[in-house]
Amino acid sequence: MEVDALSDVDGGLNLTDGHARLDLSTEQAAIVARLPEMFTTATRRSFPSIETAAHRAFLDAIGQHTAPVGTGRILSCYSSTLATDIVARALPAGATIAVLHPTFDNIADLFTTRGLKLVPLSEEAMLDQSWPGAPVQAIVLTHPNNPTGLVTPEGHLRSLAEHAVEHGQTVIIDASFRGQVRDAQYDTYAVLDAAGADWITIEDTGKLWPMHELKIGLLAYSERTDLPLERAFSESLLAASPVVLQLVEALASDWVNGGYERARDLVERNRAAVREAIEPAGLRLADPTSQISVARIGLPQNGPDSSLLYKDMRERGVHVLPCAPFHWADPDGGLRLIRLSLARPFETVQTAAQTLVRAYRELAAAN
Structure with a gap:
């Protein structure tokens, strides 16, 4: 799934892998x-x-x-x-x-x-x-x-x-x-x-x-x-x-001279953007206290699971990860969870979260 996101010839938004895919800061560019x-x-x-x-x-x-x-x-x-x-x-x-x-x-x-x-x-x-x-x-x-x-x-x-x-x-x-x-x-x-x-x-x-x-x-x-x-x-x-x-x-x-704080501020701003986008749709952050640069979203039992949501979002040009593979010994345990990377520009994360909400609502309504 991560390879598919990287090789998307149509230039879809890639929020799959946890690598830092950001613009260089002024300090990093130097x-x-x-x-x-x-x-x-x-x-x-x-x-x-x-x-x-x-x-x-x-x-x-x-x-x-x-x-x-x-x-x-x-x-x-x-x-x-x-x-x-x-x-x-x-x-x-x-x-x-x-x-x-x-x-x-x-x-x-x-x-x-x-x-x-x-x-x-x-x-x-x-x-x-x-x-x-x-x-x-x-x-x-x-x-x-x-x-x-x-x-x-x-x-x-x-x-x-x-x-x-x-x-x-x-x-x-x-x-x-x-x-x-x-x-x-x-x-x-x-x-x-x-x-x-x-x-x-x-x-x-x-x-x-x-x-x-x-x-x-x-x-x-x-x-x-x-x-x-x-x-x-x-x-x-x-x-x-x-x-x-x-x-x-x-x-x-650079990391010990302000780089850590700059990166953390962006990740937390992105996490807040995801939270604000999903909560009106009845969705939630599965790990609200997490500090790493990925966020899992929990999906209600009576709606579409993450495998369906993943496929729908791909068609909309947004790549995320359903969480069944993370539950390597019990894949069904991850069906109600989907993961977004937060180590992306703010506009990318905000757009992806809004797209996820639209996709989820439309799939839920169709069911």
């Missing part, structure tokens, strides 16, 4: 203008020094001050999706892993494709600190969760880490949206290391800045892991671009 300088630097400065500086700047900008920068235990990938696939290949063949449910469906898809057995860990079970035991060998959290925006509280992560140590499990965290949410930026590396856990963390820059896929996914891992992550990494790529790493370093500096 950074992009320095790309020729970054290319020159990439030929004159060692890759390790460029990579370490980028890791330090980015991870400090999102509160991860004890991440293992400079130790060799952070691998720079082209994307967080590639990092996830590397983890999936490094885990023992046929292993049973618990994955948060619902969550972004390509996480489950990648692990399943690599022959792993998945069991769902509901958000309710996570909040109750009800952690799975054997035969589960790894527990996967998305922090904050996509599409719900749920943040794993620090105490809950500590509880999970202690449980994982006791049961010989690996804690895997997909933190792709962490940079958008201050509440998610407590130092998870410190929590996991203090418990003595075996952990893997995936970070992402693609959700923060409108860089048209010039992004980095970071794959970090603990001293305790014996999984062949470096081998799986080297099977997939040689290195990420030193130019993109410099771009990340510069954008991270």
